Amino acid sequence: MLNPVHLRTLAAVLHAGSFAAAARSLGYTGSAVSQQIAALERVVKVPLFERGAHTITPTPAARYLVQRSVDVLSALDALEEDVRGLCEGTIGRLRLGSFPTASQRLLPIALAGYAQSHPSVETLLDEGEPDELIPLVRAGELDMALVYRYDLVPRVWPRDLRQVRLLEEELLVLLPERHSLAGAGAVGLDDLKHETWVATREGTAGAAFLRGLCAQAGYQPQVDYRSNDYGVIRGFVRSGLGVALVPALAHQPSEGVAAARLDGVGARRRIGAVYRSETTNPVITGAVRALRRAAARLGGVLPGLACAEQQR
Template sequence: MLNPVHLRTLVEVVKTGSFAEAARRLGYTSSAVSQQISAFERAVGVTLFEREAHSIRPASAALLIADRGAELLAAFDGFEHEVKAMVQGLRGRLRIGTFPTASSRVVPRALARLTAELPGAEIRLDEGEPEYVLPLVLTGELDLALVYAYDLVPRTWPEELTVRPLLDEALLVMVPERHPAAKSTLRLEDLRDERWIASRDGTSGATCLTRLCASAGFAPRIAFRSNDYEVVQSLVAAGVGVALVPALGYKALSGTHAMPLRSTPLWRHVHVVHRTANTNPLLRDAVNALHQVCENAVGEYITPP
C-alpha cells in the first residue's frame, strides 16, 4: 500500500529538484527524505530518480506519479479540512486565486459579502497571473480563480474546468496630458514613433500590445516594463512613454490622458473558473458574490460580458 507521507515527499522532491530542498520545506533531514523515496520505490517496484554525485533527475514514472499525486493530496487536504470543520462547527474553507488588478477592484468587495454571509468560513487568497493560478485550480490547490483573456491573445480552457464570464474591460491608451495624441480620435498609427511602457515580456498584455501594433504596421519600441499598473501610469505621467492599460488597472492620474481606441476597440475579458468536479459547497456562494460585485462595477470602460 502506498504511504501518503511518502507520496507528499515525492511530490516535493519533484517540485524542488532536490532532496535537501524538499527536506528543508517539509521539516525533515535529507537522510529521512532519501529513505522515504527509497521506501516509495520499493512499494511501486520501479526506480524513480537517477542519483548522481551532486544532483538527482526524476524518471518519467516519478513525474507521472507527482502530477497525479499532487491532485490527490490536495483533495485529501480538502477532505481533511472539511471533516475538521464539521467537527468544530465551522462552515468550511474556500481557496481563491486572483490577478493583481482584480485583487484591488473586485475581490475585496466580494470577500466582504462572503465574510458577512459566512462568518464561520475560512477564506484563503492567492495572487498571480492566470499562468500561475490555473494549474493550481486544476490540481485542487485552489477552489476557484479569477483569470483574464485578451481579444488578441485568446485562451483555450482545459475541459476539466467550468468557465463563467464576469465582466469585460476596455483597453485604454494612456499618454501624457499634453501629448499631441491626447484627443478623442486617437489612431494607433499616431503612436508609431513613441516609447512604450509594457508588462513583462511573454505576458498576455505584452503580447496583445505587440499584435495590436503589428496590425497597424509597426513594432512598438518598448522602453520600460512593469506588471504593476500604478508604476506604468506613473511612468506615463512622468512623460517617458505611452502605455496600453486594462480598465481595472486604470486610475485617473494627474498628468495623464486615457482613451480607448476608437477605430478598433479592444477588450480584456474576466472569468471565474473552477473544476467542474469540485464539490466544495462554498463555490456557489463565491461565484454569486463575484457576479453581484461585477454587476455593480460596470462603468464607462467596464461592461457586463
C-alpha cells in the same frame, strides 16, 4: 453503544411523566417509546424505570443519564447543524486565487458581500498570474481562481475547469497630460505609430496583445520600458517617458496622466472565474454569486468596463 435518539426519548419521558405523554410530544406511538426505553435499558444493563400498574417512576440511573446527556446531545445538535451548513455552503473554507488588478478592484466588493452572507466561511487568498493559478486549481490546492485572457492572444482553459464570465475590459491608452492627444476622448492606433511605449514584461499576455494590435495597424511598437506593475507604468507615463496601453480595471485616474479610449478597436481583456468541474466544495456556489454581483456593480461604474453577463 448509546443511541442519541433513545437518550432524547428518555429525556422526553422524564419531562412528560409517562410513556404516552412523551409519545404525543415526540410524534411516536406509545409502543415505540416503550421499545426505545427497553433497548436503552439493555445497553446500560440497569433498569431506568420502576413500572407500576398505571405509573412509571424513573430510577436514579435514568436521572443520571438524562443529566449527563444534556451537553452531549447539545454538541451533537450543533454538529448536525454544522454538517447541514457544510452541505449548503454556509460553513467551510474558500481557497481563492486572483491576479493583482482583480484583487485591487473586484475582490474587495465581492468578498465584503460574501463575508456578510457567509460569516462562517473562512476565505484564504493567494495571488498570481493565470499560468500560476490554473495548475493550483487543477491540483485541488485552490478552489477557484480569477483569471483573464486577451483577445488576439489565443488561450483555452483546460477542459476539466468550468469558467464563469465576469467582466469585459476595454484597453485604455495612457498619455502624459501635456501630450498633443491628451485632450482627445479617443485615439486611433495610427496616431500612436511613432510613440515610445511603456509595456508589461516580454512574454506576458499584455505585451503580446500590444504587438498584435499594432501589427493590425501595420507597425511594431517601440517598447523602451517594461514593468508588470501598473503603478510603475503610470509613473513612467506621467514623467513623459512614453505612452501605455492598460486594461480598464488597471486604470486609476492620476495627476499628470490622461486616458483615452482606442478608436475602432473592439478587442478586449476578458475576466472570469474558473473552478474544477467535479468540485465537491459547496461554498463555490455562494462565491460565484458574490463575484457576479460585484462584476455587475463595477461594470456600471468604471469607464471601459462591462459586466460580461450583460454583454451576451
